[in-house]
Amino acid sequence: MKLTLDLHDIYNRGGDIDRALRAVIADAVAKKAPLVEIIPGKGSGALKKRVLRFLDQPEIKSQYHRVEKDSKNFGRVFVHFRWK
Structure with missing residues (x-):
């Protein structure tokens, strides 16, 4: 399972x-998804x-395993989770 968040529609609305x-x-976290x-x-x-x-904030960083910047597509970031 992979969750996807496309920020194109809200790129200029900081709070959103x-x-x-x-x-x-x-x-x-709730669905124990391995990848966002x-x-x-x-x-x-x-x-x-x-x-x-945002992902580097301590309270957020503690929830995921690692972040990967897509080497083939500059406009994409992967957040990997590890569940026991």
């Missing part, structure tokens, strides 16, 4: 971005940096 990111992480795909898009890279800063 944070809520959407928190919701997809919470959903992944976040699509900030290519653009200037500002939204991707915002997503990475």
